[in-house]
Amino acid sequence: MWEQIQQALSQSTTRVLSGVAGLLPGIAALILALLISIVVARLAAGLVRRSLLRFHFDERVFDWGYPSVAEWAPGKSPTLLAVRVVFWTIIFIGFAIGFSAFDLTLTSALVLRFFEYLPHVVAAIVVLALGGLIARFAARSVLIEAVNMNLQYARLLSVGVRWLIMVLAVAMALEHLRIGGGIIRLAFGILFGGIVLALALAVGLGSKELVSRSLEREASRAAEQSEEPVRHL
Amino acid sequence: MELDTVPQPALEQLDRVQGADLLVGLLSSEGNGRGTAAAAVVRQALEAFPQPPPRTVLLLDDSSGSPRLAEEQSLPVLFCRLANAGVPTASPQAIVTAYQTVFGISRRIGARACSVIASELQTVTPMWIDRLVRPVLDMGFDLVAPRYARHRWEGLINRAILAPLNRALYGRAIQNPLGPDFGLSGNLMKSILEDLPGPRAASSGRSVPSVVSTAMRGNFQICEAQLGPRAQPPADWMNLSSLLAQILGPVFLDMERNAAVWQRVRDTQIVPAFGGSDQAPEESGAVDAGRLIDSFQLGARNLQDIWALALPPTAMLEIRKLARVPPEQFRIQDDVWASIVYDFALAHRVRTINRDHLLRSFTPLYLGWVASYALEMAGKDPLEVEPRLELLARAYEAGKPYLVSRWRWPDRFNP
Numbered sequence: 263m264w265e266q267i268q269q270a271l272s273q274s275t276t277r278v279l280s281g282v283a284g285l286l287p288g289i290a291a292l293i294l295a296l297l298i299s300i301v302v303a304r305l306a307a308g309l310v311r312r313s314l315l316r317f318h319f320d321e322r323v324f325d326w327g328y329p330s331v332a333e334w335a336p337g338k339s340p341t342l343l344a345v346r347v348v349f350w351t352i353i354f355i356g357f358a359i360g361f362s363a364f365d366l367t368l369t370s371a372l373v374l375r376f377f378e379y380l381p382h383v384v385a386a387i388v389v390l391a392l393g394g395l396i397a398r399f400a401a402r403s404v405l406i407e408a409v410n411m412n413l414q415y416a417r418l419l420s421v422g423v424r425w426l427i428m429v430l431a432v433a434m435a436l437e438h439l440r441i442g443g444g445i446i447r448l449a450f451g452i453l454f455g456g457i458v459l460a461l462a463l464a465v466g467l468g469s470k471e472l473v474s475r476s477l478e479r480e481a482s483r484a485a486e487q488s489e490e491p492v493r494h495l
Numbered sequence: 496m497e498l499d500t501v502p503q504p505a506l507e508q509l510d511r512v513q514g515a516d517l518l519v520g521l522l523s524s525e526g527n528g529r530g531t532a533a534a535a536v537v538r539q540a541l542e543a544f545p546q547p548p549p550r551t552v553l554l555l556d557d558s559s560g561s562p563r564l565a566e567e568q569s570l571p572v573l574f575c576r577l578a579n580a581g582v583p584t585a586s587p588q589a590i591v592t593a594y595q596t597v598f599g600i601s602r603r604i605g606a607r608a609c610s611v612i613a614s615e616l617q618t619v620t621p622m623w624i625d626r627l628v629r630p631v632l633d634m635g636f637d638l639v640a641p642r643y644a645r646h647r648w649e650g651l652i653n654r655a656i657l658a659p660l661n662r663a664l665y666g667r668a669i670q671n672p673l674g675p676d677f678g679l680s681g682n683l684m685k686s687i688l689e690d691l692p693g694p695r696a697a698s699s700g701r702s703v704p705s706v707v708s709t710a711m712r713g714n715f716q717i718c719e720a721q722l723g724p725r726a727q728p729p730a731d732w733m734n735l736s737s738l739l740a741q742i743l744g745p746v747f748l749d750m751e752r753n754a755a756v757w758q759r760v761r762d763t764q765i766v767p768a769f770g771g772s773d774q775a776p777e778e779s780g781a782v783d784a785g786r787l788i789d790s791f792q793l794g795a796r797n798l799q800d801i802w803a804l805a806l807p808p809t810a811m812l813e814i815r816k817l818a819r820v821p822p823e824q825f826r827i828q829d830d831v832w833a834s835i836v837y838d839f840a841l842a843h844r845v846r847t848i849n850r851d852h853l854l855r856s857f858t859p860l861y862l863g864w865v866a867s868y869a870l871e872m873a874g875k876d877p878l879e880v881e882p883r884l885e886l887l888a889r890a891y892e893a894g895k896p897y898l899v900s901r902w903r904w905p906d907r908f909n910p
Contacts, residue, residue: 491649
């Protein structure tokens with residue numbers, strides 16, 4: 263009995279250690295692939311940075327009619343954005359190469375599913391990034407225009423616009439990632455619809471007098487202004 | 496390109512009036528269907544010229560009818576669409592397009608001089624045309640800029656920013672750098688037309704060069720002519736931010752284009768003026784400075800993050816102090832105001848934020864200046880206005896070294 267236990271223990275130990283030993287080359291390959299990809303990524307990033315600087319890429323992006331790219335690019339520089347994209351893409355490719363060095367059967371299936379899922383991740387990242395940009399731009403536009411219209415609640419409007427756009431972007435990103443599914447859609451619909459309905463009720467019913475007083479005040483202000491002798495030009 | 500809005504049949508008719516000495520362009524929409532009245536004004540002006548009077552063509556904006564060449568009061572009159580430049584709500588781009596069309600037609604007919612009048616026709620008198628044209632035809636000047644008789648509350652953007660900025664940059668004290676009524680020589684018009692950017696300029700954000708800056712850059716001879724009062728539509732306060740963005744954007748772009756020129760200018764030259772000085776008209780009504788201060792304070796509370804992207808800490812500190820003072824003590828010092836304008840020009844150049852956002856966020860600051868000016872000038876004699884504005888212009892001049900150093904080394908600034 264004791265010998266059978268010893269034999270079973272010895273076999274399982276051998277199996278596990280063999281399995282671990284089998285993974286070691288894969289781990290080593292992964293580390294090596296990452297190191298090589300870091301070196302290659304740095305070289306490529308340096309090359310791209312030099313080329314784009316020589317090409318005056320930042321100024322040309324503006325001339326081509328895309329000034330908003332400079333707005334959201336890190337350090338307000340499209341060149342830096344391009345360099346970072348190149349760097350991390352090469353790192354990611356190196357990681358994928360190293361990862362595929364593991365057990366062929368298991369990793370092939372995993373890598374296949376990962377690459378099938380990857381476009382959704384990319385789309386979600388793009389949606390979030392764009393949503394963030396648009397939210398920031400819209401919030402700033404609303405803030406400036408609301409201040410210029412002498413609205414005391416300008417900052418509240420601006421924050422509200424930013425959050426509405428971000429909520430929409432997050433819901434779209436989760437949809438792309440296939441996380442939550444119907445629950446997310448339902449929650450978003452309730453949240454968004456609830457906010458809009460609450461605002462409509464507040465303006466239509468609860469704040470009726472406040473809104474009409476505010477409109478009257480603005481109308482009388484406009485009338486007073488038209489009687490002023492100021493001419494800006 | 497400048498004659499894109501004029502159809503070919505009209506251009507062919509124009510070619511029959513070669514050899515004209517003078518083109519008078521009236522951009523006012525009231526010129527529509529009032530060719531006789533406009534021609535009468537021009538005919539009366541020409542009668543004051545030494546004989547023989549210059550051969551003159553009159554150009555009127557008429558977007559309602561088809562372009563045509565007619566004759567009124569023995570004057571050839573070309574009616575064509577000038578982009579509705581004369582309506583009070585015409586965009587600066589429409590006015591610029593109209594100017595280009597006038598200059599293009601002037602060049603086509605070989606005119607030695609051109610007078611462009613964008614003010615309302617009811618204000619225009621024969622004296623206007625005489626004073627805008629005579630210095631060009633008889634005295635060799637290339638540009639005649641207008642001087643208007645204004646009361647203290649008129650032309651505030653001009654008084655606060657355009658005139659002192661133009662004076663500090665180019666060393667010429669011109670009351671109205673943006674006109675809109677000018678007299679120009681053929682040489683200057685040729686220079687302006689050659690300087691025009693290509694068809695993609697609008698989409699790339701490049702602006703059309705201004706008449707005055709082109710004249711200064713090319714060392715053309717400039718003078719001013721006193722035209723008297725000018726009728727203006729009431730201020731549209733709801734669209735003030737759009738107005739500021741439309742005016743200041745091209746001005747700041749012009750600064751970028753002419754940086755090599757204005758950085759070398761050290762002194763201010765006297766610009767000859769003709770026509771004496773008319774008495775400023777009486778103003779009626781008072782300016783509500785309290786409302787303007789409220790707008791400034793609202794901007795100071797909500798736009799500090801945006802202003803901090805353009806203004807240094809010292810300017811932000813001044814703004815915070817101003818936002819807390821009692822209304823009766825609200826005063827923006829001239830040197831502070833000049834440095835704020837310069838900082839915005841610099842921020843516009845280096846694009847710290849979206850340019851449209853930057854220019855629109857300037858509105859509460861401008862309203863603060865108007866409030867400060869209104870509080871200071873209320874109850875003062877009209878004769879004290881010009882000396883006061885002279886002090887402001889000197890502050891701009893004194894702040895120019897600051898502008899030059901930050902322009903040359905923008906990376907050294909880190910708000």
